Amino acid sequence: MRSALTAIAAIVVLAACGTTEAPVTEQAASASAEPSAAPITVKDSRGKEVTLDKPATRVVSLEWGETEMLVSLGVMPVGAADTKGFAVWDTAVKLDDSVKDVGMRQEPSVDSISALEPDLVIMESDDVELAAQLEKVAPVLVAKGSDASRNLDRMREDLNMIATAVGKTDEAAKLLSDFDAALAQGKEKIAAAGGAGKPFVIADGWRQGSTISIRLFGKGALVSDVAEQLGLKNAWTGKVDGDWGLGTTDVEGLTALKDPETRFFYNASDGDDVFADGLHKNAIWKSLPFVEKQQVVKMPNGIWTFGGPLSGQQYADALVKAFTG
Structure with a gap:
């Protein structure tokens, strides 16, 4: 990590101008540039x-x-x-x-x-x-x-x-302040659009041969917490692990999601989109309420679901857009 605590070069200039002190040597100037x-x-x-x-x-x-x-x-x-x-x-x-x-x-x-x-x-x-x-x-x-x-x-x-x-x-405090402000503003926008309390699901998926597995971001997953801070409700209540808040299922397991207001968000940044390319002909998938109502949203590529405040803010902005656009 690079430090913000580098000495100001102007100090060297002031020390050398208009005084009776000995000139600042190159060695002394170099020393003054070291963090103190x-x-x-x-x-x-x-x-x-x-x-x-x-x-x-x-x-x-x-x-x-x-x-x-x-x-x-x-x-x-x-x-x-x-x-x-x-x-x-x-x-x-x-x-x-x-x-x-x-x-x-x-x-x-x-x-x-x-x-x-x-x-x-x-x-x-x-x-x-x-x-x-x-x-x-x-x-x-x-x-x-x-x-x-x-x-x-x-x-x-x-x-x-x-x-x-x-x-x-100081930089950390600013990042967190901006993140909190984005969440508060996003919550207001979603509420104004009538989205407060609406159910959501966040997922990603992968395929092994002809088998498609789905990973759900349940209670406690970082981006799920972001969505809940925006006033939304996580519709996935299945079993998740205690560290990441993640659970797995298959397409049949998604039939538990019966609320027609549910919006399904997913991530596929690497180009392997199992939802658009792997399940588009699957009868169970096509019968799910959020699929029938076209409430499936692929999140923008490159939003890391396990990141810091900036990724969290990216995810919040995408959710706000989906509920207010």
Whole structure:
């Protein structure tokens, strides 16, 4: 992560002009450009205290949500996992060409990370072995990533934790303020359009051979929480996991969604649209109320459903448009 705490060059100029002091040497000027912050201690999701000598400036991020948070704070990582995939699935921010790809999110290259000489690595995994390997390279900050019991609060905490580590707490406060304002304004717009309390479903899907599986974003999923903050009601009440608020079903399982006012939102940023291309001839799918009433909405490509405030705001804006357009 790059720091906002770089010394102001004007100080050097003022020190050298109109005084009887010795000229500022190149070495002194260079020294004045170094961050002068005191050490920072941040407690991560493991409950571990991570101490940095100063705000981190060379950061490697191993998950897209945290990568987005870094860039939204004004910090371009020196390395990130699966940068190609990030560009497809998360358009809230754009990575510079200088950002090195350090491998897949589930299996990053420790050697590639070490070669970048980071002063901080951010990960979102409970992979204790990987964390131990990386801690031989640099301090490691482990974000929670998701918590279906309190996902919006969790997102705020992850953002503020990262912001503290890179000296960007003011930027984090602004991001969260803008996010809250977008939710409040969106709720008002949906209510004005008569959409308050209307049911929604959020899903994505994949195919294996001729079998199509559907993943539902139930109670506690991050984007479900965003939708509920807009005054909408999640129609999917099936079983979900405690971390991500996600559940799976097949097309038959969707027959439980009988309310004709339900709107079905889905994500397919990678071009494999199982709803438009895989289920369009399926008799059960075509009989579902939201399909019959043409209330199926493909969300814009590149909105990451597990991201930070900027992705959350993108999702909120798309929902508002669907209910008010």
